Amino acid sequence: MSESPIAMEKCSRCGRSIEICACCDEPSCGAAVCYACLNEALGRAKPQPHAHGG
Amino acid sequence: MAAGLPTEGTNTQHLRAADVARKDVPTSGLTERLGEVRDRVRAAGWDSTVVVNEERVVHGLLRAAELDKDPAQLIEQAMRPGPSTFRPFVSIDDMAHFMVEHKLENVPVTTSDGRLVGLLLKQDVVSRTVEE
Numbered sequence: 001m002s003e004s005p006i007a008m009e010k011c012s013r014c015g016r017s018i019e020i021c022a023c024c025d026e027p028s029c030g031a032a033v034c035y036a037c038l039n040e041a042l043g044r045a046k047p048q049p050h051a052h053g054g
Numbered sequence: 055m056a057a058g059l060p061t062e063g064t065n066t067q068h069l070r071a072a073d074v075a076r077k078d079v080p081t082s083g084l085t086e087r088l089g090e091v092r093d094r095v096r097a098a099g100w101d102s103t104v105v106v107n108e109e110r111v112v113h114g115l116l117r118a119a120e121l122d123k124d125p126a127q128l129i130e131q132a133m134r135p136g137p138s139t140f141r142p143f144v145s146i147d148d149m150a151h152f153m154v155e156h157k158l159e160n161v162p163v164t165t166s167d168g169r170l171v172g173l174l175l176k177q178d179v180v181s182r183t184v185e186e
Contacts, residue, residue, distance in 0.1 A: 024156035025138055031155045041152075042144045 013037040071149055072142030074182050075163040075172030081106045084113060088132045089125025091116070104162050104170055105133045111168040112139060117159065139164040142171050149174060150183040 008017045009027070011034035021029035022038045033041070080103045082091045095103045101121065105114035114133030123132045139162045140149065153161065153176045163171040 021156065023138055023152050024158055025134065026156075029156060038138075038152075042140065042148055 011037055013041075069146045069182055070142060071140055071144045071146060071163045071174055072171050074146055074149075074178050075142075075174045076178070077172040079104055079170075079173035081110070081170065082116070082129050083107070084128070084130040086129045087125065088116075088121070088123060088127045088129060091129060092121045092125065095121065102160050102173065104173060105129055106170050110170045112137070112162050112164050112170050115162060137162060139168070140174065141166065146179050146182055150176075150179045153179055 008019060009021075009029070009032045010016065011018055012031050013033055014037050016034045016036075018032060018034045020027045021032040022035040023029070023031075023033050080095045080098050080100050082095075082103045082105050084105060084107070091103060095101070095116075101118040103116050103121075104112055105116065106112055114130070114135045115137040116129070116133050120132050120134060142163055142165065149161075152158070153174075158176060160173050160175045163174050165171060
């Protein structure tokens with residue numbers, strides 16, 4: 001028995017595979033964006049510096 | 055700012071989501087019937103309502119498409135559960151970009167703990183962006 005595959009799309013910013021767009025909650029959004037990229041774009045999160053430093 | 059309270063400083067001259075969001079958006083409860091809510095919402099001149107609990111924490115959203123469902127349904131069955139929400143401090147320029155790109159007619163603005171600040175309408179965001 002196999003489960004039906006979940007339709008995946010890619011984040012338009014980072015290319016990560018996502019199930020639905022984090023902005024509009026639609027599975028077939030033409031400009032899908034993941035939560036991480038949406039949060040970063042809206043100032044809710046900042047990119048973190050590399051953990052190991054220079 | 056994250057709580058939707060007034061701000062001070064030079065950056066306050068830029069409009070934010072909380073400044074433009076409609077605070078008078080009609081709200082509804084999970085256990086109400088869709089037909090009653092639809093009549094109340096449309097009588098108030100709206101085509102959307104935000105579903106909240108007693109603490110005004112957002113649980114869902116009903117846009118025009120959801121309001122047209124079976125009037126006997128409970129709100130919790132008809133609503134879009136867990137809609138994407140946006141924080142009060144987000145600039146309306148950023149909001150305009152995302153709302154146009156994703157064809158969103160309205161989005162809820164909430165505090166970081168999920169309490170409703172208001173409903174941001176695309177028409178308001180776009181017109182205020184042009185004004186700025």
